[in-house]
Amino acid sequence: MVAFLLLRGHTAGATVGWRDGRAVAVEQFIAAARALQRRLPVGAHCVNLCQDRLNFALGFAAALIGGNISVLPPSRTPGALRDIEARFGRCCVLADSAGVGADVAAADVSFDDAADADTSMPAIDGAQTAFVAFTAGSTGTPSAHAKSWQALVQGAAALRERVPMTPGSAVVGTVPPQHMWGIEATVMLPLQSGGALHSGSPLLPADIAACLTAVDAPRWLVTTPLHIRSCVLGLVALPPLAGVATATAPLDATVAASFEAQSRATVIEIYGSTETGAIATRRTAAGEAFRALSGLRLRSLAGKAVVDGGHVGLQVALNDRIVVRGDREFTLAGRSADIVKIGGKRTSLAALNFELNRIPGVLDGAYCHRDDAGPVGRLMAFVVAPGLARGAIIGALRERVDPVFLPRPLVIVDALPRTAVGKLPEQAMAQLRTAAIRQAAEDDR
Numbered sequence: 001m002v003a004f005l006l007l008r009g010h011t012a013g014a015t016v017g018w019r020d021g022r023a024v025a026v027e028q029f030i031a032a033a034r035a036l037q038r039r040l041p042v043g044a045h046c047v048n049l050c051q052d053r054l055n056f057a058l059g060f061a062a063a064l065i066g067g068n069i070s071v072l073p074p075s076r077t078p079g080a081l082r083d084i085e086a087r088f089g090r091c092c093v094l095a096d097s098a099g100v101g102a103d104v105a106a107a108d109v110s111f112d113d114a115a116d117a118d119t120s121m122p123a124i125d126g127a128q129t130a131f132v133a134f135t136a137g138s139t140g141t142p143s144a145h146a147k148s149w150q151a152l153v154q155g156a157a158a159l160r161e162r163v164p165m166t167p168g169s170a171v172v173g174t175v176p177p178q179h180m181w182g183i184e185a186t187v188m189l190p191l192q193s194g195g196a197l198h199s200g201s202p203l204l205p206a207d208i209a210a211c212l213t214a215v216d217a218p219r220w221l222v223t224t225p226l227h228i229r230s231c232v233l234g235l236v237a238l239p240p241l242a243g244v245a246t247a248t249a250p251l252d253a254t255v256a257a258s259f260e261a262q263s264r265a266t267v268i269e270i271y272g273s274t275e276t277g278a279i280a281t282r283r284t285a286a287g288e289a290f291r292a293l294s295g296l297r298l299r300s301l302a303g304k305a306v307v308d309g310g311h312v313g314l315q316v317a318l319n320d321r322i323v324v325r326g327d328r329e330f331t332l333a334g335r336s337a338d339i340v341k342i343g344g345k346r347t348s349l350a351a352l353n354f355e356l357n358r359i360p361g362v363l364d365g366a367y368c369h370r371d372d373a374g375p376v377g378r379l380m381a382f383v384v385a386p387g388l389a390r391g392a393i394i395g396a397l398r399e400r401v402d403p404v405f406l407p408r409p410l411v412i413v414d415a416l417p418r419t420a421v422g423k424l425p426e427q428a429m430a431q432l433r434t435a436a437i438r439q440a441a442e443d444d445r
Contacts, residue, residue: 003123004153006030006061009167009194016191017054018170018215019199024054024111027119029061032111034118036062039107044092045132047071047084048178052096054199055109056177057187059094060131062109064149065122068092070131072178074142087144088132126150133180135274145274155184155277155311156192158293162281163220163245163268167194170215173222174202176420180274181247185222195220201420203227205236218242221265225251226364226422228267232258233363241265247272248421250332252354256284271332273319276312280330289329297327305330340379342404355400356381361388364416367407368429370437381407382416382432411436 010016010026017024036058040046046063048070050056063070071088073080085091096109124130130149134142163185165171173186190197198215202208208231212219221244228246231238232255241263247270256267271290272278280290292298295310305322308315321333338349349367356365365383383393390410397406417428 002126002150004126004149006033006064006122006124006191008153008192011167011194014167014194015170015196015216017057017196017199019052019054021214023196023216028111029058030119030121033058033061033065033122036107036109037066040066040068041090041092042066043068044090045069045071045084045088046092046094047073047081048094049073049076050094050096050109051176051201052199053173053177053186053197053201055096057191057197058111059109060177060183060187061122063094064124064128064130067128069129069146072131072133072180072183074134124149126153131183133178133183133274143274147277151277151311151313152184152188153192154295155293156188158295158310159184159189159270159278160193161294163189163243163270165189165193165195165220165242166218168216169193169195169218169220169242170198171195171220171222172198172200172202172208172211172215174208174227175222175224175248176201179248179421180277181270181272181421182222184272184278185245185247185270189222203420205231205234209236209238212241213239220245222246224248224422225255226418228259229255229357232262235262238263238265243268245270247278248423250350251284252357253284253288260285276307276316276318279307279312288331289325290331292328292330298322298324298330299327300324340405342379345402345404347402347405352379352381352401352405356383356393356397358400359385359388359393359396361385362393364418366416366424366429368433370408370433379405379407380409380411380433380436382411382413382436384413384415388412409436 014026015023016026016029046068048056048059050059060070071084092107094107094109126149128149129146130152132144132146134144171186171190175182177183177187186197198211200211202211219241223246244265244267251269260267269282269284270278271280279296280292282290296307297309298307305318305324306315323331323333340347352367363384367379367381370378370380418424
């Protein structure tokens, strides 16, 4: 058995978490995890619904110590929980004060029963399955992927080479820990780097600034392009940062440069997926090429980019259209499913979304296919743009995209149905699209 410590780089008395401006010591965390582990049913999968990030980490640690597999659900809906139980059998739900439905039996996760005298550092078998995570469902039904403890530890070590988190660093995350990017960068990275994670998940720029101010320096912000853009538009003043790490969607270089100038911190963009975890990084403001993490190799195989080695293990095909440069670097050309062909002309939804969101006054926007005709079908778009008229947005688009790619219709909405990490699930977009088309038909009568 090859074992890896639960925490790495924390000295006696070191801070492992922050809540309400108060530090949580490593000994308190381990004692609470051991106490919680004794309350978990043997052999059950642990569905971790904790919204407090520190409680999530505690539940995750307790499951690891007891040999339980954590399940990171794609959502908190009763239907999702039923699907998980049908798939994995016996399950134990872990929850905190954020609560779950009254019909869900859950084990309460807190530090209140942390009286266990055993604060020795647990060692976890590297071959143990640590968790099962689900894809976001932005291209269809979420699929499940299991990760071993060894792969997670190795992935954290590889990521730390590019996101130089030193012992004592505090991490504030805007992404939920149930997401692959969230658990990798806001839980595993600080716990394997001598760092401390903040309990909250701030969304608004002012809340992000408040959470960062509530922890000691050096401070890291783990976030998404959507939150970075919100901070730039809001001109929010952040406390000094050691750095910023972002993922879940391509980051615009102009937005990255603006945020770096505003915060005086380097923005590191991470490329990865639920299937692979983080596999490459770039400083977006300085160039478009991603560089693979240590131990990984990229190749083009039968028209697809594949990655293997390191924490990824066996070969995994990537869903994006990637231009491979040797076995260590690549650039993105958009997702394979994003290609649009209309009137003999070709572009991608990503390129159209980029131009739509560049329009001054547009806070958020997204193109989508109007029907099921695939890449040759008609396009429509949804936009959040308070104070802008539809005609003004179309006029601005005419100056940026070919007329065949103008959205028909362009629908102004109060908000897009994004997940906590900024994704647009296909099911939610389909409902929005159906409602808009129905409304347009009624308006034409």
